[in-house]
Structures are given as C-alpha cells and as structure tokens.
Amino acid sequence: MDAKYEALFTPWKVGNVEIKNRIVLCPMGGTSLFGWMELTGCKFDKEAAAFFMERAKNNVGLIIPGIAPLRDTIWGRWLWQNEKMFDELKLFMDEIHKTGAKLFVQLTAGMGRSWAITDHIAPLHKNKVLRAIVKPVLDTSYQLASPSELPARWDPEITTPEMTIKQIHEIIEAFAKTAALCKKAGVDGVEVHAVHEGYLLDQFTLKYTNKRTDEYGGSFENRYRFPVEVVKAIKEACGEDFPVSLRYSVESKVKDFRVGAVPGEVYTEIGRDMAESEKAAKYLQDAGYDMLNADNGTYDSWYWAHPPMYMPQNCNLEDVSHIKQFVDIPVVCAGRMEPDVGAKAVAEGKIDGVGVARQFLTDPEWVTKLIEDRIEDIKPCICCHSGCFNFASSKGHANNQDFGDTRGLARCALNPRTMQSGKYYIKPSHVSKNVAVVGGGIGGMESALVLAQRGHKVTIYEKSGELGGVFIAAAAPSFKEKDRDLIAWYKRELTKYPNITVKLNTEVKDVSELPANAVIVATGATPNRIPVPGIDKGIQAVDFLRNKPEVGENVVIVGGGLTGCEIAYELYLQGKKPVIVEMLDDLIAVKGVCLANSSFLRDFFNANKVPVHLETRLCAIEDDGVVVSGKDGQQFKIPADNVILSTGYKSAPLATKGSYVYVVGDADKVGNLRSVIWRAWDVCMKI
Numbered sequence: 001m002d003a004k005y006e007a008l009f010t011p012w013k014v015g016n017v018e019i020k021n022r023i024v025l026c027p028m029g030g031t032s033l034f035g036w037m038e039l040t041g042c043k044f045d046k047e048a049a050a051f052f053m054e055r056a057k058n059n060v061g062l063i064i065p066g067i068a069p070l071r072d073t074i075w076g077r078w079l080w081q082n083e084k085m086f087d088e089l090k091l092f093m094d095e096i097h098k099t100g101a102k103l104f105v106q107l108t109a110g111m112g113r114s115w116a117i118t119d120h121i122a123p124l125h126k127n128k129v130l131r132a133i134v135k136p137v138l139d140t141s142y143q144l145a146s147p148s149e150l151p152a153r154w155d156p157e158i159t160t161p162e163m164t165i166k167q168i169h170e171i172i173e174a175f176a177k178t179a180a181l182c183k184k185a186g187v188d189g190v191e192v193h194a195v196h197e198g199y200l201l202d203q204f205t206l207k208y209t210n211k212r213t214d215e216y217g218g219s220f221e222n223r224y225r226f227p228v229e230v231v232k233a234i235k236e237a238c239g240e241d242f243p244v245s246l247r248y249s250v251e252s253k254v255k256d257f258r259v260g261a262v263p264g265e266v267y268t269e270i271g272r273d274m275a276e277s278e279k280a281a282k283y284l285q286d287a288g289y290d291m292l293n294a295d296n297g298t299y300d301s302w303y304w305a306h307p308p309m310y311m312p313q314n315c316n317l318e319d320v321s322h323i324k325q326f327v328d329i330p331v332v333c334a335g336r337m338e339p340d341v342g343a344k345a346v347a348e349g350k351i352d353g354v355g356v357a358r359q360f361l362t363d364p365e366w367v368t369k370l371i372e373d374r375i376e377d378i379k380p381c382i383c384c385h386s387g388c389f390n391f392a393s394s395k396g397h398a399n400n401q402d403f404g405d406t407r408g409l410a411r412c413a414l415n416p417r418t419m420q421s422g423k424y425y426i427k428p429s430h431v432s433k434n435v436a437v438v439g440g441g442i443g444g445m446e447s448a449l450v451l452a453q454r455g456h457k458v459t460i461y462e463k464s465g466e467l468g469g470v471f472i473a474a475a476a477p478s479f480k481e482k483d484r485d486l487i488a489w490y491k492r493e494l495t496k497y498p499n500i501t502v503k504l505n506t507e508v509k510d511v512s513e514l515p516a517n518a519v520i521v522a523t524g525a526t527p528n529r530i531p532v533p534g535i536d537k538g539i540q541a542v543d544f545l546r547n548k549p550e551v552g553e554n555v556v557i558v559g560g561g562l563t564g565c566e567i568a569y570e571l572y573l574q575g576k577k578p579v580i581v582e583m584l585d586d587l588i589a590v591k592g593v594c595l596a597n598s599s600f601l602r603d604f605f606n607a608n609k610v611p612v613h614l615e616t617r618l619c620a621i622e623d624d625g626v627v628v629s630g631k632d633g634q635q636f637k638i639p640a641d642n643v644i645l646s647t648g649y650k651s652a653p654l655a656t657k658g659s660y661v662y663v664v665g666d667a668d669k670v671g672n673l674r675s676v677i678w679r680a681w682d683v684c685m686k687i
Contacts, residue, residue, distance in 0.1 A: 021060075042068075061101065183238045527648070580611070
C-alpha cells in the first residue's frame with residue numbers, strides 16, 4: 001500500500017467501540033437493513049444485507065446502513081413492534097463481526113417537509129377525500145409533518161402540517177425502544193438521523209423552518225431540544241457506553257426556501273451558520289452524542305450533501321475540520337472525499353474518519369484495491385446520481401421519478417448488480433459464441449465485458465481510432481475528471497480478457513458480413529437538426545465538446561437540457577458570457593437527472609446572473625446572434641459571437657433487431673449511462 005494512505009488504516013474508537021480503520025461506509029437511501037417503501041411493511045432486507053456483507057469482506061471499517069424509518073412508510077407500524085426483524089439482524093451481525101467490520105444502524109425521525117413526495121402522491125395529499133382514503137396505507141400528513149407549517153420541498157403548493165407534542169414524544173420513545181432492540185441484536189451502535197440535510201430533526205433546529213412557540217421552538221435550547229431528548233432517551237435505554245452517532249450538517253448553505261448557496265457565493269445564511277454550528281456541535285456532544293458524521297447542506301441546497309460532479313472534490317472538508325476544534329468526540333467528513341486527501345486530514349488530526357458512500361455502489365472492492373495498490377482498477381463513481389438517487393424535479397413536477405425508482409434507491413448506473421443481484425448477475429454460457437460488437441462506446445464496451453465474463457469470444461469494431469464513443473465528448477469539460485477516469489477504466493478492463501479483440505479504425509457497413517453468431521449494435525445516436533434558417537452557422541454540442549473550437553466571449557446555447565447547461569457552466573468557468581435558450585418552462589426538465597445535480601446548475605446560473613430564456617424558441621441563426629421568440633410570440637434578437645446547439649439526439653442503429661442482432665445504448669433508445677449500461681446487461685445476459 002502506498003504510504004500516503006497509511007493513516008486511513010489505523011484504528012480509532014467511537015465511545016468504547018474500536019474500529020479497525022478510518023473508512024466509513026456512509027448511509028444511503030435505499031440501503032436500510034429494514035427495507036424501504038415495502039408494500040407489505042418493512043422487513044429484514046436480505047439484498048441490503050448481502051450488499052453490506054460484500055463490502056465488509058472488502059475491508060471497510062465502519063458500516064452505517066441507510067435510514068431505517070422508526071415508523072413504516074407503508075402501513076405505519078412502528079419498527080420496534082416487529083421483533084422478528086431484530087432476530088434476523090442478530091444472525092447478520094454475527095457474520096458481519098467475523099469480517100472485523102463494525103456496524104451502526106441509522107434510525108430516522110422522518111423527513112418532514114423534505115419527504116420526496118412524487119407527482120403520483122402529491123394529488124392524493126392535496127385532495128382531502130383521497131388523503132383520508134389512503135391514510136391507513138400511506139399517511140401523507142404524518143410523513144410530511146414538520147416543526148411548523150412550511151412549503152414542502154418537492155411541491156411548494158403543499159403546506160406541511162405542524163407536528164404535535166404527542167407525535168414528538170412518540171418518536172423519542174421509538175428511538176429508545178428501537179435502539180435497545182438493535183443493541184440486543186449485537187449492533188455496535190446507532191446513528192440518529194438527523195440534524196442534517198434539512199430532515200425532520202434538522203428542521204426543528206433551524207430558525208427558518210421552526211416557527212414554534214412551545215418548548216420545541218424559539219430559543220437555541222428549545223430548537224435543539226428534540227435531538228437532545230432523543231440521545232438522552234437512547235442512553236437511558238441502552239446505557240451510557242452504547243455509542244450514538246449523529247448525522248450532522250455543519251452549515252445549511254441556504255439563502256431561501258428551495259434556493260441554496262453555491263461554493264464561493266457571498267450570501268446571507270438563513271439556516272445554521274458557522275457561529276451557531278460551533279455552539280451546536282459542543283451542545284450536542286455534551287447531550288450525549290459520541291460521534292458527528294458530518295457534511296453540509298439541506299434539501300434546499302442539496303448539492304452540498306449529495307455533491308454532483310460540479311462540486312469541488314472534498315467540498316465539505318474545510319467546514320467539517322473547523323467544527324472538530326469545538327468537540328472532543330470523533331468527527332467523520334463526507335462529500336466527494338478522495339482517499340489521499342482524507343488520509344492526510346486524518347494524519348493531521350483534522351478529522352477522525354473518512355466518509356464514503358456512492359463509490360461503494362460502483363465498486364464494492366475499492367478499499368481492497370486501495371490496500372493492494374490497484375488504484376487504476378477502481379471503477380470510479382461519476383457523481384451522476386442516476387441510479388442511486390435520481391429524484392428529478394422541475395417546474396410543475398414535484399418529483400417525476402417512477403415509483404419503481406422511488407422504491408429502488410441505492411442502485412448504480414455503472415454497476416447494475418448493486419442492490420439488484422437477483423436481476424443482474426454473471427452466469428457462464430453453455431455455448432461459447434463469436435459475438436461482434438459494432439461500436440466502441442460505453443454500451444459497446446460494457447457489452448463486451450459482460451459477454452467475455454460469460455465465456456463468449458468478442459470482437460469490438462470501432463470506426464474511429466479511439467474507444468469511448470460520444471462519452472469522450474461528454475467527459476470533455478474540466479469538471480468531468482471522473483468521467484475521463486471511467487473511460488480509462490474501460491480501456492484497461494478490456495485488456496484483461498484474452499477473449500476480447502478490439503479493432504479500431506474499422507467501419508462496419510453490413511452486419512451480415514461479420515464472422516459472428518450474434519451481433520451487438522452499439523452505434524449511438526446523431527444530433528437532432530432544427531429546421532430554421534442559418535442552422536449551419538451553429539456548432540453541434542458534441543462537436544464543441546470533442547473538438548474544442550475557439551469561441552468568442554458571447555455564446556448562445558440553444559437547449560437547456562443537461563448537456564446544454566453543462567456547456568454553459570463550462571463556458572462560464574472559462575470566463576465567457578453564456579446565454580441559454582430553452583423551449584420548456586425550466587432547465588433540465590426531464591426525468592432521471594437528480595435534483596441535487598439540476599438544482600446546482602439552476603442555482604449557479606441564478607447566483608452568477610447567467611441569462612436564461614425559458615419558453616423561448618429559436619427562429620434563426622444569424623452572423624451576429626440568434627433570433628428567438630418568447631412565450632408571447634414576440635421575436636427578439638440575442639447578440640452572440642457563436643451559437644452552440646444542444647437540442648437532443650435521435651437513435652442511429654446500423655441495423656435493426658433481428659434473430660441474431662441486438663441493439664443497445666443510444667442506438668436502441670437515447671438515454672443516459674444508466675440506460676446504456678443496464679440495457680447492455682439485459683441483452684448480454686441472454687446471449
């Protein structure tokens with residue numbers, strides 16, 4: 001192991017519990033050992049258990065599964081009332097401890113106004129009659145109950161009900177009873193969720209979300225009373241030496257409801273600022289908490305707690321290391337943490353543990369590979385949130401994610417086997433076939449790897465001189481370093497299989513001429529062409545990203561989807577003056593792009609006064625700008641030195657599906673990496 005990582009592999013303690021190394025697998029929605037959104041009520045989740053067991057065997061120090069609601073989301077039974085789950089948990093903990101790992105169970109008081117209400121659920125809550133009908137199954141008023149009447153994060157048309165004193169006391173009691181059952185089952189500690197990320201307990205602590213006038217509102221002590229009473233109740237039930245961690249946001253990074261503060265922005269904090277956090281951290285420690293599992297942000301500034309690729313690496317380290325100066329208990333820092341930076345911070349005493357979450361979804365063996373000096377073999381998480389947390393929101397949409405996705409969090413766009421082991425797995429083929437893969441993009445390369453692992457002989461035909469396809473362009477912006485690492489990872493992986501042959505600069509025109517028993521067509525897509533005058537004066541987005549032509553200071557981007565917004569962001573970082581023109585009523589108004597990602601870009605453009613013209617159509621491109629028409633139909637001109645077209649793509653399969661021809665990736669249906677990679681597995685598991 002490289003010496004720069006050695007500090008990560010030193011023991012430490014949380015209370016009296018010794019942990020073998022400083023790497024903490026942080027909690028993620030959908031990885032609860034007690035299930036999540038189960039239609040038959042919560043139960044011990046064997047898929048999550050297998051997920052954690054694989055990571056435990058691969059040298060993680062402390063495991064903290066995702067939130068376990070104290071009260072079932074469906075049917076509303078209290079967790080402590082289902083003792084059978086804790087019997088199963090005991091057997092699981094016996095096996096976990098054999099690996100040397102420790103495990104804390106994270107228990108949640110709830111989400112309050114941050115409950116990710118969907119487009120399908122919102123109408124049920126807004127209609128009093130429907131709300132009453134579904135209440136025995138899904139009590140939306142309970143799920144949305146908040147410190148005060150507040151605008152719901154996902155649908156501002158919904159005003160959340162104020163939580164009653166009785167409900168608060170029930171939750172405190174449930175924390176104690178559930179923690180006691182966890183201790184009995186051999187769990188090493190519990191984590192209270194959370195004075196963090198704008199969830200329910202955090203909402204009680206923050207002035208802008210707590211307008212109460214009783215003992216749970218007003219003064220600092222009253223606002224923090226709820227989490228204080230929780231830890232005291234747990235300690236009374238479990239003993240002072242039973243560790244209780246707290247998921248904690250150092251600063252809220254919030255300017256207003258649904259408006260966060262981006263890095264470097266000068267703003268007025270309406271949530272928890274650093275001065276209050278210095279006081280709160282010690283206050284919570286003195287109340288009985290044994291560890292702070294820390295980062296920043298709330299759902300109004302979600303990109304701090306769920307950093308997309310636009311956020312700096314190690315984005316929370318400065319704030320978290322600052323707060324450590326005010327407490328004596330261990331402090332863990334999460335948020336795009338890089339192992340070398342985390343190790344250095346541990347060695348310098350700035351933090352005690354390095355929190356990592358979604359990298360464990362992409363590569364369960366990454367800690368082992370770090371130990372074995374196989375850094376290049378680690379498949380990188382690219383912070384897309386497209387499989388693990390793709391709650392998408394735009395104007396008019398509370399959360400347009402499909403219900404199946406809502407139930408199936410903590411999956412991975414890049415690794416379909418994560419939390420889906422019963423659906424995606426490698427099974428050797430009975431017959432080894434010669435399979436041709438036409439197209440060396442991500443879809444083609446993923447197909448080749450799956451086929452090779454199943455025992456087939458694979459030949460990739462790529463017409464250009466380089467593997468990567470359109471993803472080379474997607475990975476071009478300065479902030480896409482992990483995307484570029486992913487392309488490099490694929491290229492290296494392909495060389496490990498003697499049954500994979502790569503033929504570059506080889507164009508296939510007729511798949512019937514290929515010496516193969518089966519053909520995978522992965523020829524991607526081509527840009528849409530808008531029929532307006534002067535369209536040839538524009539630069540296609542893919543050409544701009546891949547060829548990097550020189551552009552002037554003023555650039556109009558036609559299309560405010562994800563690619564167009566990323567181009568505008570990159571241009572701004574370069575000192576240019578981008579302007580976005582979008583037909584729809586919001587930027588990135590699509591499914592599958594997590595609000596953490598999209599809200600960063602929206603907030604960034606707003607904070608930096610990047611002009612955005614919504615509900616605006618392109619009419620013509622001229623030498624000195626574009627002519628567009630607004631919502632009222634009136635045309636106007638936007639001056640520009642250059643125009644970049646980001647108006648979507650259409651599939652371009654070389655051949656259609658047949659008895660031995662299979663189409664994957666954008667050639668099948670234009671999507672994202674998740675749809676490309678999962679489709680490759682869907683096809684290649686059957687050949």
